[in-house]
Amino acid sequence: MANYPGALIPVVWAGTDWNAGDLADGSCSVVTDVAGWYGTPGLNGNDVALALSDGVLRGSKLLAQRDITLSGVITGPRAPVLAYARQLGGLAAERDEVSLQIGVNDGSGSSQALTCQVRADTGQLQVSWLNRNAIQWQVVLTAADPLLYDAQPQYAALTVPSANTGRAYPRQFGWHYAGMASNSASMLNAGNVAAPVLLTFTGPLASTPQVTDGTDSIILQNLIAGEVVFVESDTLAAWAPGGATRASYIQQGSRPLLVPTGTTVWSLYATGTGNVALTWQSAWA
Numbered sequence: 028m029a030n031y032p033g034a035l036i037p038v039v040w041a042g043t044d045w046n047a048g049d050l051a052d053g054s055c056s057v058v059t060d061v062a063g064w065y066g067t068p069g070l071n072g073n074d075v076a077l078a079l080s081d082g083v084l085r086g087s088k089l090l091a092q093r094d095i096t097l098s099g100v101i102t103g104p105r106a107p108v109l110a111y112a113r114q115l116g117g118l119a120a121e122r123d124e125v126s127l128q129i130g131v132n133d134g135s136g137s138s139q140a141l142t143c144q145v146r147a148d149t150g151q152l153q154v155s156w157l158n159r160n161a162i163q164w165q166v167v168l169t170a171a172d173p174l175l176y177d178a179q180p181q182y183a184a185l186t187v188p189s190a191n192t193g194r195a196y197p198r199q200f201g202w203h204y205a206g207m208a209s210n211s212a213s214m215l216n217a218g219n220v221a222a223p224v225l226l227t228f229t230g231p232l233a234s235t236p237q238v239t240d241g242t243d244s245i246i247l248q249n250l251i252a253g254e255v256v257f258v259e260s261d262t263l264a265a266w267a268p269g270g271a272t273r274a275s276y277i278q279q280g281s282r283p284l285l286v287p288t289g290t291t292v293w294s295l296y297a298t299g300t301g302n303v304a305l306t307w308q309s310a311w312a
Contacts, residue, residue: 041125054103068173093170119152176308183212185295221285222310223261230254236297243282
């Protein structure tokens, strides 16, 4: 790992790099093993056996949670080592998810990092005191989302053209007739699996606002000026600030949208002066 910037690959859990090496307080923190980061999470094909013929009926394939095991050693003066032990205990007891970010050493010296949201769940934190000035620790973290994401989010914005506005006429099976004009954005996914997108619709948007990749679409009800609706492109979950999920925002004929590997183009069909902000990260499995 000597060719990696900073010598050690960063392993940043909840904002602290536990693989930082020598620290300013005289201690040394090193991660000795990371298991489950690049391993395949549990898979469930949900296939149904056929009683009167060979083979199975293919079910909806699901990916289970990702379990990640971190192991490390911290040595140095007793005060900072004890503080790190207590910090580990607090993180293990934390109820909310926090970020885990690990650098990628591909031999090129790049500083890319992948990230996911984790918490200590079914696994127990183990801290063993080797002596007064050294601890060995291990913790099992669970990522509810099995995918790993680029640490740097990407953004794009779709706005209604000021001159030639238009609309699309979606059908339930994904066809649509193109409107007069739309605003489009090119979206890059450098990963190896399709990536979800968070869409932020801001009104006014009328004529049944629709975001589409040319095959599938997310269609919303009209929004008045200043009205904001968030939509998860993969689940079609929709909510407004201060409110719970409201399925009525999503209109009939909508289908999930994902950014495939490589580059794709999404477009907005609507009238009004509002916009749709797109936020996504390249995804890996």
